[in-house]
Amino acid sequence: MTVIVRFAPSPTGKIHVGNVRAALWNWLFARSRGGKFILRIDDTDQERSTKENEDRIRADLLWLGLNWDETFSQSSRFADYEQVSAALRAKGLLYPCYETAEDLERKRRLQRTRGLPPVYDRAALALSDAQKKAFEAEGRRPHWRFKLSQRPVKWHDLIRGETVVDTASVSDPVLIREDGMYLYTLPSCIDDIDAKITHVIRGEDHVTNAGVQIEIMKAVIDVRGAGKLPEFAHHSLLIGADGLGLSKRLGSLSIEQMREDGLEPAAITSLLAKLGTAEPVAPQPDIMALAQSFDFEKVGRAPARFDEADLLALNAKILHQLPYSALEERLAALGVTEALWEAVKGNVTKLADAADWKAVAYGAIDPVIEDQEFAAQAAALVPDDPLSEQSWGAFVERVKQKTGTKGKALFHPLRLALTGREKGPEMAALFPLIGAARARARLKGERA
Numbered sequence: 001m002t003v004i005v006r007f008a009p010s011p012t013g014k015i016h017v018g019n020v021r022a023a024l025w026n027w028l029f030a031r032s033r034g035g036k037f038i039l040r041i042d043d044t045d046q047e048r049s050t051k052e053n054e055d056r057i058r059a060d061l062l063w064l065g066l067n068w069d070e071t072f073s074q075s076s077r078f079a080d081y082e083q084v085s086a087a088l089r090a091k092g093l094l095y096p097c098y099e100t101a102e103d104l105e106r107k108r109r110l111q112r113t114r115g116l117p118p119v120y121d122r123a124a125l126a127l128s129d130a131q132k133k134a135f136e137a138e139g140r141r142p143h144w145r146f147k148l149s150q151r152p153v154k155w156h157d158l159i160r161g162e163t164v165v166d167t168a169s170v171s172d173p174v175l176i177r178e179d180g181m182y183l184y185t186l187p188s189c190i191d192d193i194d195a196k197i198t199h200v201i202r203g204e205d206h207v208t209n210a211g212v213q214i215e216i217m218k219a220v221i222d223v224r225g226a227g228k229l230p231e232f233a234h235h236s237l238l239i240g241a242d243g244l245g246l247s248k249r250l251g252s253l254s255i256e257q258m259r260e261d262g263l264e265p266a267a268i269t270s271l272l273a274k275l276g277t278a279e280p281v282a283p284q285p286d287i288m289a290l291a292q293s294f295d296f297e298k299v300g301r302a303p304a305r306f307d308e309a310d311l312l313a314l315n316a317k318i319l320h321q322l323p324y325s326a327l328e329e330r331l332a333a334l335g336v337t338e339a340l341w342e343a344v345k346g347n348v349t350k351l352a353d354a355a356d357w358k359a360v361a362y363g364a365i366d367p368v369i370e371d372q373e374f375a376a377q378a379a380a381l382v383p384d385d386p387l388s389e390q391s392w393g394a395f396v397e398r399v400k401q402k403t404g405t406k407g408k409a410l411f412h413p414l415r416l417a418l419t420g421r422e423k424g425p426e427m428a429a430l431f432p433l434i435g436a437a438r439a440r441a442r443l444k445g446e447r448a
């Protein structure tokens with residue numbers, strides 16, 4: 001069996017760490033099985049969907065390395081949705097309802113006061129043709145509900161194991177609104193069957209939907225005369241480091257924001273691939289290697305904790321691991337040379353931090369001088385250019401001899417004077433980049 005999966009974002013907003021995890025897992029699963037990854041744009045809601053959001057989603061996915069083999073938008077498939085819904089109407093599986101939003105709210109209130117679950121009472125099924133005509137004559141347009149079996153639907157979820165949704169406990173879903181707009185459910189079921197999707201991988205907020213969708217998919221297979229139910233894998237949702245859900249903060253956790261913040265795509269994919277699995281999170285610049293180790297067997301059911309601090313730590317490790325050639329273009333844009341990068345890469349969290357060290361190496365900084373006499377003595381001992389990796393050791397040795405200081409008392413004031421900072425890259429690597437003239441000037445307390 002060829003694996004065919006889909007990621008199906010609605011272009012009503014940006015993608016963020018929460019929903020991109022589903023994209024990544026679909027992609028990893030497809031790639032691990034030599035399968036197909038389809039990007040489907042769920043844009044039946046034409047009021048809230050925008051081309052701009054769609055373009056952004058595509059750009060974000062490509063930036064992460066999640067390329068697709070096929071893509072289509074639901075808005076190109078209305079003829080198919082019309083065809084299937086006509087057949088479902090003919091079978092009595094899609095029925096017209098004329099309640100207004102207020103009518104439905106009133107019914108739910110009544111159910112609540114009686115301690116009943118707020119499930120739609122199917123009153124519309126009892127409407128006579130004459131009553132329907134009367135509503136139509138009043139100018140009312142129907143919305144259309146799918147008639148569920150009201151029996152338990154069971155499936156073996158690849159993450160959750162045996163799963164049951166009793167469709168007697170859910171309302172018959174509205175598939176088409178009174179203005180004719182298709183809600184996501186029916187188009188999704190038709191597309192999944194027509195595109196021969198083998199696995200639906202998504203967040204567990206869709207578990208109840210799955211029960212309903214399995215019934216609708218069966219009806220679609222019947223109408224189409226062919227097709228097969230996909231398997232399902234519903235993963236747990238992410239929570240924040242504080243243990244709370246991420247929903248309120250998702251705006252700041254968008255992939256676009258992370259890209260603008262200068263994070264590496266590999267840091268994001270390394271983290272999201274392993275969060276919630278039995279495997280440790282580790283920096284993995286090669287996304288195909290993540291695919292090779294992907295397996296639903298390793299995925300747990302507990303909510304996975306997303307901590308931005310982990311993401312930053314991974315980002316630093318990824319940068320450390322990547323060869324200069326992989327970063328050359330971006331570093332060149334920052335004016336950072338290979339020598340400088342090699343000297344400072346152990347001290348950067350984000351690539352752009354290298355530009356700060358560039359300023360330390362070549363720009364003008366305010367040196368921090370704690371002991372003027374000591375610094376002046378050191379200034380006189382700076383060897384002449386060109387400085388090499390060995391120059392630092394020789395220089396420090398001379399300062400030690402001359403001033404009688406050693407250990408931290410020796411190194412710390414030199415670093416403060418030469419870099420203006422408490423901490424940083426190995427001075428042996430930085431010293432030749434700073435050069436003799438700037439080193440002397442800084443040790444004399446001059447801005448250089």
Ligand code: GLU
Binds near residue numbers: 201
């Ligand atoms: N457009 C739906 C969503 O974003 C897709 C859900 C699914 O994967 O079926 O929630």
